[in-house]
Amino acid sequence: MTTPTTHSPYDATQFRHVLGHIPTSVAIVTAMPHGRPVGVTVGSFSSVSLDPPLVNFFIDRSSRTWPRLNESSTFAVNVLGADHAELCRAFSRRGADRFEGVAWKPSDAGNPVLEDATVTLDCSHYKIDTLGDHIQVVGRVDSMRLRTGELPLVFYRGGFVDFGAA
Template identity: 50%
Template structure:
């Protein structure tokens, strides 16, 4: 097996690090809340569980995000997990200067946060904590309600594109 190991005593070059991370598949989700009575949301590619008891989840937001400042003061939010065929919806929540909720069907959670009709799973969360880590903000949420709306393969990002998981084989 041919292995290439990059070693350095200096800081890892961000471009090289990003290129290396393209080899790691990441789950994609849309985080949404309401701010000033309007729905606000963004796409994250860093959603994962933290703890079973209590039920905690986390995601990371780039500190340069222009959407996060409108969301960060909300005490609650939803995390909408998209199905494998919802890449365009994911992209629409990544766009700049557009109404991300235009044409999006959603209903408010008990706290008023958007539950997307296209989501397969929705986590309703209360903000547990936030902290700055490097060039991102880590947000930890305590899951208060969980909705499995449909059984389908999740949207996964890998190598600069969305994976088509239609051909998964169970082992």
Template identity: 45%
Template sequence: MSTITDTSAAQPLAIDAHRDSRAFRDALGRYPTGVAIVAATTSRGPVGLAVNSFASVSLDPPLISFCAMLTSASWLDIREIGGFAVSVLQLHHEPVARRFTQRGIDRFATSTWTSSPSGHPVLEDSLSWFDATVETVADAGDHEMVIARVRACSPAGDGSPLVFFSGRYGNLA
């Protein structure tokens, strides 16, 4: 038998998104997420971004999703190509995740990468990877929500996932 606790006495925080986005971010930050790298090969070389919005959408057909900021130059390049690879990060990949949030550096320089069947960068020792093509892009405020069809995937490695929670990287322990 399950028990439901009455939380009506808790004082909810009313949010005016135009005045108090910090409270909204803090509330969202209490939901732990995995961390992944979305990357593609362009005519100018590899591009990529770190995301914590990666999710499964459907098993049949095989669909995944992530959200990208409208201001992301890497996302604009990936969107133009129409395909990408996702590398799910392990706990020891925190420096990789941090690198992929920085601008003006070679994000791929300090890690070993292989190629997905479509030729997109895959982090060599990722927990898993997905090779996908964009199916749908939807307006989502200051982001775009991307739904993509998986063309190939692999549970590439063993280890603990890198988790993002309350503004910090960590693990499941």
């Protein structure tokens, strides 16, 4: 039996702590502005609409990757499987070549498709909005790629869910 506690969302530390108890998928958003691959890890990816086919993610306004991603009018969302926590870490590290040693190839639209992703969605910018300290990026899905048979990578309470221990 667990005892619920009530916190105020105006306490940023508590807000972050409480939100950390909500599991998220892990995706690498990629693009190829001016022929150079860029990518960043996001836990904020979700589907938005079936008709038209829309998805979205949220990027911090202080992100250094976002201005470069935004130089392209298309992007790819590469959703990771349980065995690819290292890709998650690599694409959230600053000051490193995030693509070093990563297997990828360009999609038809030119966006980096990570070989190890379970789902890749090639998208065109549909709507970009600033909401609080984040930017909401809505994309229209142009094509999809699916690799079945792998459990998802799930981020929860600052770490990854270990399905083996379940």
